[in-house]
Amino acid sequence: xTTAHTESTGARPLTLIAHTAFLTGRLMRTLWRTPTFLIxxxxxxxxxxxxxxxxxxxxxxxxxxxxxxxxFLRFLTPGVVMMTALFASAWAGTTYLQDIDRGVMDRLxxxxxxxxxxxxxxxxxxxxxxxxxxxxxxxxxLIAGATFPGGPAGVALTVLAAALLTLIFxxxxxxxxxxxxxxxxxxxxxxxxxxxxxxxxxxxxxxxxAPGWVRSVAAYNPVEWAVVAAREAMAAHTDWSVVGTRLxxxxxxxxxxxxxxxxxxxxxxxxx
Amino acid sequence: MxxxxxxxTALEAVDLxxxxxxxxxxxPVRALRGLSFSAAKGTVFxxxxxxxxxxxxxxxxxxxxxxxxxxxxxxxxxxxxxKPHRVRRAIGFVAQKPGTDPMATATENLLxxxxxxxxxxxxxxxxxxxxIDRFGLAEAANRLVSTYSGGMARKLDVALxxxxxxxxxxLDEPTTGLDPQARSEMWHEIARMAADEQMTxxxxxxxxxxxxxxxxxxxxxxxxxxxxxxxxxELKSELRGDAVQIELAExxxxxxxxxxxxxxxxxxxxxxxxxxxxxxxxxxxxxxxLAALDEAGIAVASATLARPxxxxxxxxxxxxxxxxxxxxxxxxxxxxx
Ligand SMILES: Nc1ncnc2c1ncn2[C@@H]1O[C@H](COP(=O)(O)OP(=O)(O)OP(=O)(O)O)[C@@H](O)[C@H]1O
Ligand SMILES: [Mg+2]
Numbered sequence: 001x002t003t004a005h006t007e008s009t010g011a012r013p014l015t016l017i018a019h020t021a022f023l024t025g026r027l028m029r030t031l032w033r034t035p036t037f038l039i040x041x042x043x044x045x046x047x048x049x050x051x052x053x054x055x056x057x058x059x060x061x062x063x064x065x066x067x068x069x070x071x072f073l074r075f076l077t078p079g080v081v082m083m084t085a086l087f088a089s090a091w092a093g094t095t096y097l098q099d100i101d102r103g104v105m106d107r108l109x110x111x112x113x114x115x116x117x118x119x120x121x122x123x124x125x126x127x128x129x130x131x132x133x134x135x136x137x138x139x140x141x142l143i144a145g146a147t148f149p150g151g152p153a154g155v156a157l158t159v160l161a162a163a164l165l166t167l168i169f170x171x172x173x174x175x176x177x178x179x180x181x182x183x184x185x186x187x188x189x190x191x192x193x194x195x196x197x198x199x200x201x202x203x204x205x206x207x208x209x210a211p212g213w214v215r216s217v218a219a220y221n222p223v224e225w226a227v228v229a230a231r232e233a234m235a236a237h238t239d240w241s242v243v244g245t246r247l248x249x250x251x252x253x254x255x256x257x258x259x260x261x262x263x264x265x266x267x268x269x270x271x272x
Numbered sequence: 273m274x275x276x277x278x279x280x281t282a283l284e285a286v287d288l289x290x291x292x293x294x295x296x297x298x299x300p301v302r303a304l305r306g307l308s309f310s311a312a313k314g315t316v317f318x319x320x321x322x323x324x325x326x327x328x329x330x331x332x333x334x335x336x337x338x339x340x341x342x343x344x345x346x347x348x349x350x351x352x353x354x355k356p357h358r359v360r361r362a363i364g365f366v367a368q369k370p371g372t373d374p375m376a377t378a379t380e381n382l383l384x385x386x387x388x389x390x391x392x393x394x395x396x397x398x399x400x401x402x403x404i405d406r407f408g409l410a411e412a413a414n415r416l417v418s419t420y421s422g423g424m425a426r427k428l429d430v431a432l433x434x435x436x437x438x439x440x441x442x443l444d445e446p447t448t449g450l451d452p453q454a455r456s457e458m459w460h461e462i463a464r465m466a467a468d469e470q471m472t473x474x475x476x477x478x479x480x481x482x483x484x485x486x487x488x489x490x491x492x493x494x495x496x497x498x499x500x501x502x503x504x505x506e507l508k509s510e511l512r513g514d515a516v517q518i519e520l521a522e523x524x525x526x527x528x529x530x531x532x533x534x535x536x537x538x539x540x541x542x543x544x545x546x547x548x549x550x551x552x553x554x555x556x557x558x559x560x561x562l563a564a565l566d567e568a569g570i571a572v573a574s575a576t577l578a579r580p581x582x583x584x585x586x587x588x589x590x591x592x593x594x595x596x597x598x599x600x601x602x603x604x605x606x607x608x609x
Contacts, residue, residue: 112360
């Protein structure tokens with residue numbers, strides 16, 4: 001019966017990838033129509049980049065600052081890229097909250113689109129925004145006078161690290177959205193997590209200057225993994241094992257978080 | 273035997289129970305308490321009942337959106353708990369609240385729905401155009417849905433549910449918010465599709481005329497269970513005889529007692545100035561009833577006799593009357609017929 005039905009509409013079996021592509025397409029179209037968030041999201045990092053690099057220009061001369069080559073702007077750029085990715089992806093769940101509110105979520109959940117495709121699409125949507133924002137930040141840093149010996153490959157790896165970081169935190173944000181269904185909770189949780197994660201990393205300050213316990217904690221911080229990978233990839237003499245291991249753990253964390261977040265659809269179904 | 277029955281049964285719910293938690297300080301809400309019904313393939317099955325009766329909850333469980341605490345359900349022969357993904361390929365779902373994407377056009381909404389159901393771009397485009405025309409959305413087809421009126425968005429909701437020619441269509445109050453003309457068109461479409469495309473429709477509604485007109489069979493749901501089921505005609509004939517309704521000039525508690533003594537009148541109920549009763553032969557029972565009231569000194573403003581309506585069935589099973597549909601709705605019904 002199902003076969004006859006499928007034939008009658010000329011339908012072909014579709015994969016997870018096709019569904020992810022359709023759903024991502026929908027989100028990108030919306031982004032294209034209202035790019036406000038994408039643009040507003042760039043204001044803050046650009047201010048940090050230009051202001052901090054002037055204000056704290058001489059920080060690199062402090063004894064113990066080990067990443068001083070190329071000035072503070074070179075040091076700061078990967079940090080600002082990761083902070084932007086982190087703050088934006090912590091909000092990713094808003095898309096789900098909107099869809100829940102508008103009834104779109106329920107319609108998609110009763111369609112053949114798998115939960116995995118729905119999760120991947122929102123994560124991909126957020127990662128694409130991060131890629132755009134990261135590139136803009138790097139370009140502005142270059143215009144402001146920064147130099148990156150790592151060249152285009154270094155920039156590409158920085159963007160990759162930012163995208164992986166985004167995938168981790170947008171999955172987390174999506175899960176929170178599905179479990180709580182409340183904007184207020186989502187905002188509270190994202191503010192509660194992003195700031196500590198940022199300051200427990202070398203995003204804006206060399207950890208050699210921080211207390212020892214901060215360094216120990218930072219070793220488990222995905223933001224730190226991404227910052228370290230990016231800074232190393234953009235440096236003059238890249239240690240590829242550092243870049244490789246950091247990107248590897250980031251990718252593994254993406255897989256774990258994506259899987260767990262997809263499970264959150266079960267809780268949503270139970271309470272619907 | 274079971275297989276044959278399954279093949280003919282498009283929808284089957286057995287003993288569905290669903291409890292929602294209602295926050296820390298409230299007791300849980302028992303939305304469904306053992307709800308069962310079944311609908312044959314190619315028919316329109318109506319779920320009727322007061323607010324909070326559990327109609328939407330039933331639809332959500334059958335459409336795999338929600339899960340029941342216990343009980344079982346089959347849609348198009350497939351178990352909703354064991355194989356929800358297969359159920360989703362067979363159904364169209366129009367929820368009670370709108371489900372269109374306001375940041376996309378009607379065409380884009382429809383294309384996405386079609387593509388997710390595995391239609392080719394070419395087929396989906398053709399089908400989208402057909403539905404847009406059929407629901408009178410052609411002029412607005414390439415406008416963002418956020419600019420639509422409520423009724424236009426509602427029509428698009430139904431079109432979305434139909435996109436892939438589902439075997440089973442769930443319509444949760446599809447005509448709420450539609451103007452009389454649009455409602456009658458919608459009724460026409462639903463009846464036509466069920467007949468032409470062998471589609472089974474589960475329809476929930478508050479409009480008794482809608483249920484009477486569209487549903488082949490219906491179930492009256494109250495407090496999470498089915499309190500009556502049958503064809504509209506069966507349900508009406510369950511109520512023997514004509515309905516007598518007497519409006520008193522002013523409320524008088526004695527009226528019920530007086531009328532209960534009148535031969536041939538039964539099931540007397542009072543509601544303010546209105547006294548309702550039932551009789552096998554209204555024309556014969558009315559004069560003695562009026563005479564008895566007169567004798568008791570109770571002034572009568574008006575008296576009417578009616579064949580039983582679905583309204584009466586509803587009243588009898590749920591214990592309260594449903595808002596009578598306005599004149600506009602009746603006109604819509606006539607137009608649809
Ligand atoms: N997600 C939910 N969380 C908590 N309670 C819910 C939820 N959904 C429904 N309920 C409760 O379950 C009961 C049945 O609701 P349901 O939506 O099925 O009623 P309905 O028959 O569709 O009513 P209406 O005619 O108003 O649409 C109600 O008491 C409602 O408050
Ligand atoms: Mg409802």
